[in-house]
Amino acid sequence: MSNLIEQDWEKDLIHTFDLNSDFSIKTVTLFDQTVKVYYLSSLVDLTSTLVTWDQVISATGEDNHSLARDLLPLEFTVDGSYQEVADSLVKGKLIAKDPKSGKALVLDADMWPLNRSISASENENPLQSSIDGFTEKLDTNIGLIRRRISNKELVIESYILGTNSHREIALIYMKNASNPKVVQSVKDRLNRNKHKDVIHVNGLLQVLEQPKYSLVPTYLTSELPGEAVQNLLDGKVVILMDLFPNAYSFPAIVKDLWSFKLDLNYPYLYLLFFRCIRIAGIAFAIIMPGLYVVLNSVNPELLRIQLAISVAKSREGVPYPSFVEVMLMLLLMEMVIEATIRLPKNIGPTITMVGGIILGQAIVQARLVSNLLIIILAATTISNFTMAGYLNTIGIRIFKYVVLVLSSIYGILGLQVAMIWLFIYFAALKTFSVPYLSLSTKGKSPDD
Structure with missing residues (x-):
């Protein structure tokens, strides 16, 4: 022709x-x-x-x-x-x-280089560990994992997802460590929903049929190859997506709230100390705002008389109920956190720090909030970020408002009910048949 x-x-x-x-x-x-x-x-x-x-x-x-x-x-x-x-x-x-x-x-053709070179992690701070982070190129990310695990049990499978926009992903797991039920469940869902487009992480979660509304994430995300490798050795399934510089590890369990995998680079006593600090931070972040309202407005009789008088004096002249006072300051702090994240790195921390100090001092002097609340607010905010993983901090930040509302209505009883409900929710939560309250994902599922 x-x-x-x-x-x-x-x-x-x-x-x-x-x-x-x-x-x-x-x-x-x-x-x-x-x-x-x-x-x-x-x-x-x-x-x-x-x-x-x-x-x-x-x-x-x-x-x-x-x-x-x-x-x-x-x-x-x-x-x-x-x-x-x-x-x-x-x-x-x-x-x-x-x-x-x-x-x-x-x-096959030579393509323009679309990925940056291997560099340090942008959003995670590795201590006592290698500083390289995942890039946007899938093959490079797989190579970073291969270099750390020289083991024939490591399995890497490739999938193409999407109909209108194709996305290549890699499913990675250790045959001798992962739960076969979890691996098979992930494979089945990838094959069943491979026609769905994956433009963002939510698209991947839809392919894997993860719950749309969940207080805690059902997966872990990390830019650090060392963290992903340790998740693999612990029996988790890791998914890498092309053009995404993160590894997504399934399933998440309650231990992941306070356990960084890179803690294993420290002596065991130090590891225990760090994890105890994080557990205490979780408790502080959840309980402190609600407890402040309980002791100020609903159940002040729980305090000794001298302390109750001191707390009452700190609110002298404040025109709002303690619930409105706490809610106002918590929402203001959420805005400061979001502004810190969204602003350019060279000016964001400076602006939010100066703005927070000036605004906090002005609010106290205007007698709109008490001095004690500023202390509670600072402790709560710091405690939020002691736990492992940024996604976990968001769930705790949301739940503290549930505790605050119930505490303002029912007092100490509402605070207790909120905590009991949280544990019941955790007990009912499962990801790929693995209970969230499991302390390990290695080997067989706890309910086998």
């Missing part, structure tokens, strides 16, 4: 991508043959690709006038399915037209 006659797949391809500014059609010469190629210039580096091909052809010493497919990085030949051609194009492949048959040849 003449090279000048357009095939059906060519017409469909041009019609679909013609409005895209990065869709390119070039004519190149290989073995004295004129070959038309189609590619996306935003993904494919054509110059580098042609240089690579010339090097391969020169090394073989072949001198013929055919396309010589065996010398080129040919992935497969498309006989007429336009959908296969389009899918390959958007994945960064180069589509060449066979000058003899007119068929579409899907060839």
